[in-house]
Structures are given as structure tokens and as C-alpha cells.
Amino acid sequence: MPSITYISNSGESRTVTVDSGVTIMQAAVRNGVPGIVADCGGECQCATCHVYVDPKFLGLLKPAAEDEDAMLALTASERKDNSRLACQLVLTDALEGIVVTTPPIQQ
Amino acid sequence: MDRGVVIVGAGQAGFQTALSLRNEGYAGKIALIDDEGRVPYARPPLSKAYLKGTATAESLEYRPAEFFVQQSLDLVLNDPAVEIDRGRQTVALRSGRELEWSSLVLATGAHVRRLPSLGKEPSYLRTFADSESLRSHLSGSGSLLAIGCGFIGLEAAAAARAQGKQVRVIGAEARLMGRAVSPFISAWFHALHERHGVEIQLNTAVQGVSETSAVLPDGTVETADTVVVGIGVIPNTELAAKANLAVSGGIVTDSYLRTTDPAIFAVGDCAMHPNVYAGGLTRIESVQNAADHARAVASTISGRPKEYRQVPWFWTEQFEAKLQIAGLAVEADETEVKGDPESGKFSVYSYKAGKLKFVESVNQPAAHIAARKLLEI
Numbered sequence: 198m199p200s201i202t203y204i205s206n207s208g209e210s211r212t213v214t215v216d217s218g219v220t221i222m223q224a225a226v227r228n229g230v231p232g233i234v235a236d237c238g239g240e241c242q243c244a245t246c247h248v249y250v251d252p253k254f255l256g257l258l259k260p261a262a263e264d265e266d267a268m269l270a271l272t273a274s275e276r277k278d279n280s281r282l283a284c285q286l287v288l289t290d291a292l293e294g295i296v297v298t299t300p301p302i303q304q
Numbered sequence: 305m306d307r308g309v310v311i312v313g314a315g316q317a318g319f320q321t322a323l324s325l326r327n328e329g330y331a332g333k334i335a336l337i338d339d340e341g342r343v344p345y346a347r348p349p350l351s352k353a354y355l356k357g358t359a360t361a362e363s364l365e366y367r368p369a370e371f372f373v374q375q376s377l378d379l380v381l382n383d384p385a386v387e388i389d390r391g392r393q394t395v396a397l398r399s400g401r402e403l404e405w406s407s408l409v410l411a412t413g414a415h416v417r418r419l420p421s422l423g424k425e426p427s428y429l430r431t432f433a434d435s436e437s438l439r440s441h442l443s444g445s446g447s448l449l450a451i452g453c454g455f456i457g458l459e460a461a462a463a464a465r466a467q468g469k470q471v472r473v474i475g476a477e478a479r480l481m482g483r484a485v486s487p488f489i490s491a492w493f494h495a496l497h498e499r500h501g502v503e504i505q506l507n508t509a510v511q512g513v514s515e516t517s518a519v520l521p522d523g524t525v526e527t528a529d530t531v532v533v534g535i536g537v538i539p540n541t542e543l544a545a546k547a548n549l550a551v552s553g554g555i556v557t558d559s560y561l562r563t564t565d566p567a568i569f570a571v572g573d574c575a576m577h578p579n580v581y582a583g584g585l586t587r588i589e590s591v592q593n594a595a596d597h598a599r600a601v602a603s604t605i606s607g608r609p610k611e612y613r614q615v616p617w618f619w620t621e622q623f624e625a626k627l628q629i630a631g632l633a634v635e636a637d638e639t640e641v642k643g644d645p646e647s648g649k650f651s652v653y654s655y656k657a658g659k660l661k662f663v664e665s666v667n668q669p670a671a672h673i674a675a676r677k678l679l680e681i
């Protein structure tokens with residue numbers, strides 16, 4: 198049951214705990230965390246679940262696959278080195294305590 | 305005084321309209337009405353991951369039920385709208401309940417086209433219940449007969465084949481996905497399906513169906529443990545027509561997605577809208593079209609009028625191929641293939657009168673994203 202903390206663009210933070218196997222996008226959507234839109238429902242098609250991952254945790258994530266990397270070119274907010282699409286990030290116990298920041302806008 | 309917004313239909317377009325209105329800061333009343341009994345859910349996985357069993361029902365929900373309460377969205381389920389009173393600006397529901405509005409958004413979607421039934425109905429694929437029923441039918445089946453060679457029929461065929469079922473596809477058209485893709489892509493997917501052991505029969509208009517059979521034009525009866533029909537949809541326009549709004553192959557709108565009544569909008573599958581990429585009025589069934597229509601209308605209702613003019617895009621997944629399409633398919637006079645079709649990573653660029661009209665990318669997401677930008681008018 199990993200926990201994850203979302204920090205909004207204005208600095209408010211929310212921590213939720215979910216089952217392993219749930220994506221960072223699903224964890225946000227199911228818990229009503231604002232700032233993640235996820236138009237396409239997690240199909241890596243819309244770039245509206247963009248997050249900035251706390252650099253401390255970046256190395257624990259699988260690198261972005263080709264489709265995620267391509268879609269990151271379409272984010273509405275600036276793409277940074279720690280930009281990822283939350284629908285592609287599956288939570289596991291190894292990621293316990295991960296922190297992501299949601300961008301100013303998603304679309 | 306603002307009497308609020310009523311949204312008829314809680315599919316992708318209706319749900320997104322409600323969400324975007326709140327995101328735009330709209331603080332008035334919002335009611336989201338649906339004839340189904342489920343919290344709004346995503347449909348694309350119904351013919352893909354959900355059918356294959358790799359997605360759960362919960363994962364399809366756009367938001368949990370509490371979200372609608374938190375956002376003060378009045379989610380009215382199992383209670384379809386039956387009549388619009390334009391003069392009084394109200395809509396009546398089947399239960400007898402009446403809702404008032406200052407803006408009405410018709411996101412009524414579409415329903416499946418059916419074939420004449422020769423007994424027990426075959427499976428169709430549009431709603432969650434449809435997908436669940438097909439999934440359970442398939443689990444006890446050794447074979448699937450898919451009628452229709454568009455996205456739905458082929459995605460269902462691929463999902464069933466991936467589960468080891470014997471699969472046959474019968475289509476009325478001359479090539480796969482003929483309405484939406486180039487001949488090159490049709491041929492490539494034809495070979496893909498055959499390579500995976502799917503039998504395909506084209507140019508065959510099925511005359512009638514049952515739960516386990518289909519009758520061909522020559523009278524032959526084909527049988528399978530499960531039959532699924534995916535031969536397109538018909539827009540839900542009855543409510544609009546009854547209210548004397550212009551309807552012609554869809555609910556007719558202007559570039560702001562306003563119907564012939566300026567207080568009533570139409571979005572998503574049901575909207576026959578001016579589309580700059582079609583060069584005229586068209587109706588498009590896609591996630592992109594639904595979501596972008598919704599955003600434009602939410603902005604307009606919130607006091608920032610916004611014309612709809614987004615690049616259309618689509619996707620489908622069949623076996624190991626993810627096809628992404630940017631732009632609208634037309635009969636091209638020039639096509640260019642980049643990449644390597646043999647290896648399954650390539651894109652097809654289609655031109656008409658020297659202008660790039662649409663780009664189809666197979667397992668080449670970066671080319672697809674670049675194409676969406678390249679095509680912007």
C-alpha cells in the first residue's frame with residue numbers, strides 16, 4: 198500500500214494511500230486530487246496527466262517509453278527533465294512516499 | 305438570473321463539459337443526466353483492455369461518485385431526458401422530474417446500428433453493459449464471429465484472438481476501416497490480422513444475425529459460439545428534433561457548437577458541426593472530438609466564447625499495432641510512406657492537391673505528435 202504526495206502548483210499538498218499496481222493518475226482521480234485531468238482515461242493519448250516527479254524518486258521509475266516520451270512533447274505546461282505522464286507510472290511499494298507536483302495547467 | 309446548465313448525456317462529451325465548466329470557474333448549478341445507471345466512464349477500453357480482461361470496471365470511471373458531490377455536480381442517473389421545452393427553458397425527465405436551465409448542452413451520443421435479428425440478439429458494443437456481456441459470452445466460447453470491419457469489429461477480433469479464440473471477421477466494405485484510413489493502412493492491418501490467424505471476408509453484407517449465427521447474401525449461414533456486431537452508430541437526435549432544432553445527420557451547430565437555439569449546444573458524437581479540417585459540416589465519433597467540443601462549450605458558457613477548431617485525432621490498438629491518426633481521411637492523390645512497414649513502425653502521409661491532409665502512424669508516436677502540430681490550420 199504505497200502512499201503518494203501530490204503538491205499543487207500553488208503549494209498545497211495531499212497524500213493518499215493506494216494499492217500497488219494503481220497508476221499515479223488513477224490514484225489522483227479516485228481520490229479527487231485536483232490538477233490531473235486524464236482525458237483519455239490512461240491510454241497515453243492526451244498528455245493531460247502531466248506531473249513533475251521529485252528528483253529523488255526519478256531514478257526509481259522506469260524510463261519513459263517511446264509513446265510517453267512523444268506525448269510529453271504535447272504537455273500544456275513546460276516539459277522539464279522530471280516531467281512524466283502519471284498514467285504511465287505504476288505505484289509499487291518501492292515507490293513508497295513518492296512526491297509529484299502538478300503543473301500550472303494541463304490543457 | 306442564471307438558472308444553471310443542464311447536460312443531457314454523461315459520456316465523454318457530457319462528463320467533460322461538466323468538468324470543464326467547473327475548471328473554468330463556472331459556479332452555477334450543473335446537472336448531468338444519463339439514461340445509464342453507472343457513474344460516467346471511459347468507452348475506449350470497452351473494445352480493448354476491458355474486453356481482454358486487463359482493465360477493471362473501477363479503472364474505467366472518470367471520477368468516483370464522491371467527486372460529483374464535492375464539485376456540486378447533480379449527477380442524475382437512470383433517468384433519460386424525454387422532452388425539451390425551449391420557451392420555458394426546461395427539460396423533462398422520464399421520472400417526471402423537470403430541470404430548468406439557462407444553457408442546455410446536448411451530449412446525447414449515438415446508438416448502435418443493428419442488423420435484423422433472427423432469434424436471440426447477438427452482442428453489440430457501445431456501453432459498459434455491452435462489453436461486460438460480450439466478455440462473459442467470450443469466456444465460455446471457442447470462437448467469435450465479428451460482423452463489421454471498422455475499429456470496433458477489429459478491436460474485438462484482436463482481443464478475442466489474443467485470448468486464443470478462433471476468430472472470423474465479415475465486413476460489408478471492400479477494405480478494413482475504409483471510412484477512416486488509407487488503402488495502405490487497410491492492407492497492412494489486413495495482413496496483420498491474417499498473420500495472427502484471423503479469417504477475413506470482405507464485400508459481404510450480412511443480412512441477419514442471431515446470438516450464434518449470421519446469414520450471408522447468398523443464404524449461407526455462418527455460426528460461431530459468440531457473434532458481435534460493430535457496423536457503426538446512429539446519432540441520438542430525437543430529443544433535438546422534437547424540440548424543432550435543426551437536425552441533419554446529427555444535431556446541426558455553428559462553429560461555437562450552438563444549435564439553432566443559441567441557448568442550446570450540441571457536443572460530441574451527436575453534433576453535426578462545422579469542422580475546418582473537413583472543410584464543412586461533419587460529425588466525428590472520437591475521444592478528441594468529444595473532449596475538445598466540451599472544452600469549447602464550457603468556455604463559451606463561462607463567458608469566454610470559443611470557436612471549435614482542433615485537429616482531429618484517433619487511435620486504435622489491434623494486436624501489437626497501435627495506430628494513431630491525425631487529420632481526417634480523404635481520398636488522397638499522393639501518399640508517402642516513411643519508416644519500415646515490415647518492422648511495424650511507419651507512418652503514411654496522405655496529400656490532396658499538394659496539401660498534407662492526414663497522417664497515420666503505426667507504433668510511431670513521435671511522428672503522430674509531430675503530425676498533429678503539422679496539420680494545424
